[in-house]
Amino acid sequence: MKSLETLLKQTVFSDEEIVYLLGLKDEQDCRALQKAAYDRTTELMGSNVYYRGLIEVSNVCTSDCRYCGIRKDNHSVPRFEMTKEEIVGCAKFAADHGYGSICLQAGERNDPKFIEFIADALRAIHAETISEQLPNGVGITLSLGDQTKEVYEYWADCSGNRDNLRYLARFETSNHELFNFLHHTPKKKNKHLEHRLQCLQWLRECGYQVGTGVMIGIPGQTLHDLCADIRLFQKIDADMIGMGPYLMSEGADLKEIGQMEAKQLIRLTLNMIAVTRLVLGNINIAAATALQVLDPEGREKGIEHGANVIMPNLTPLCYRGDYQLYDKKPNLTDDPSFFAAGLQQRIESRGRTVGFNQSGSSRKWLMR
Numbered sequence: 001m002k003s004l005e006t007l008l009k010q011t012v013f014s015d016e017e018i019v020y021l022l023g024l025k026d027e028q029d030c031r032a033l034q035k036a037a038y039d040r041t042t043e044l045m046g047s048n049v050y051y052r053g054l055i056e057v058s059n060v061c062t063s064d065c066r067y068c069g070i071r072k073d074n075h076s077v078p079r080f081e082m083t084k085e086e087i088v089g090c091a092k093f094a095a096d097h098g099y100g101s102i103c104l105q106a107g108e109r110n111d112p113k114f115i116e117f118i119a120d121a122l123r124a125i126h127a128e129t130i131s132e133q134l135p136n137g138v139g140i141t142l143s144l145g146d147q148t149k150e151v152y153e154y155w156a157d158c159s160g161n162r163d164n165l166r167y168l169a170r171f172e173t174s175n176h177e178l179f180n181f182l183h184h185t186p187k188k189k190n191k192h193l194e195h196r197l198q199c200l201q202w203l204r205e206c207g208y209q210v211g212t213g214v215m216i217g218i219p220g221q222t223l224h225d226l227c228a229d230i231r232l233f234q235k236i237d238a239d240m241i242g243m244g245p246y247l248m249s250e251g252a253d254l255k256e257i258g259q260m261e262a263k264q265l266i267r268l269t270l271n272m273i274a275v276t277r278l279v280l281g282n283i284n285i286a287a288a289t290a291l292q293v294l295d296p297e298g299r300e301k302g303i304e305h306g307a308n309v310i311m312p313n314l315t316p317l318c319y320r321g322d323y324q325l326y327d328k329k330p331n332l333t334d335d336p337s338f339f340a341a342g343l344q345q346r347i348e349s350r351g352r353t354v355g356f357n358q359s360g361s362s363r364k365w366l367m368r
């Protein structure tokens with residue numbers, strides 16, 4: 001094996017090298033990996049971190065992903081749906097505070113009423129966020145699960161801004177066996193990895209900037225699995241990656257597998273972000289909220305390890321408690337304005353600037 005110093009200068013890596021980097025534990029080695037990823041980010045993406053204001057539109061879900069706190073069979077969580085006016089209000093808050101874009105996320109639903117509801121919300125957001133700073137309205141990321149190609153196309157039309165339109169659908173893990181274990185219940189084979197990959201392909205064909213990602217540190221997941229995840233990011237030719245640690249959830253159906261010990265889990269997650277930056281290059285990488293559960297500065301550490309997108313939560317406080325995909329979700333009571341001010345300062349303390357009023361598309365996308 002080459003020296004770490006030599007390895008970190010490379011832009012092409014073998015599987016063996018990726019597995020080695022993911023498994024680094026020694027503090028000094030990890031710091032070298034961190035620095036290489038941070039510097040590569042500056043070189044390829046500049047110093048900006050972009051905000052995507054997260055709006056958790058509804059926790060009604062027809063899927064039963066076993067790890068998730070809002071899965072359909074968790075009957076202890078009250079279900080909510082934001083109104084169109086509330087959603088537009090959050091989008092305007094984002095636009096008025098210089099966030100170049102928002103992300104609409106919800107439990108998965110395929111019924112016509114929901115599809116039309118999102119379509120209406122998209123039209124209204126576009127119409128009401130056009131301004132001098134944002135001549136095409138606020139940029140939009142959708143994170144609304146598996147849909148048909150027709151629905152993806154329809155929503156893209158309604159967004160009114162195809163130049164700044166993204167979709168986020170993690171494939172969760174590239175290991176089929178693990179994927180099936182996480183998604184299949186005795187009642188139903190809820191999800192199929194091949195279908196998720198088909199959805200990502202349709203999204204590409206409909207012109208979305210394609211975002212995907214995985215959960216890191218799922219008990220039973222190996223470093224080779226994570227390396228295969230990175231290879232699949234490459235195959236998908238992703239524009240954006242959002243990934244975070246696997247965390248236990250009270251409302252989930254997976255207590256038996258437990259959760260990795262926090263210190264190891266955050267290490268592995270940060271290594272995965274850094275290695276993804278080194279291997280994938282000029283893509284956007286989000287510092288997931290789940291990182292903050294393990295460490296109050298988890299997201300800032302994500303930024304230090306090569307992430308360049310952050311998703312401040314704009315969901316009205318009255319709904320936040322009912323949108324807990326995992327336990328101990330942070331910022332349940334933080335007012336968005338207060339939170340944004342602190343966040344900017346924390347980002348700047350890491351040598352980055354906030355890309356206010358900018359779409360924040362990845363260089364990879366811009367060069368397509």
Ligand code: 5AD
Nearest residue numbers: 067068170245246247248249325326
């Ligand atoms: N731990 C970590 N991430 C989770 N997600 C859902 N449940 C959990 C959990 N228990 C993530 C999934 C999904 C995204 C919306 O939230 O990766 O794609």
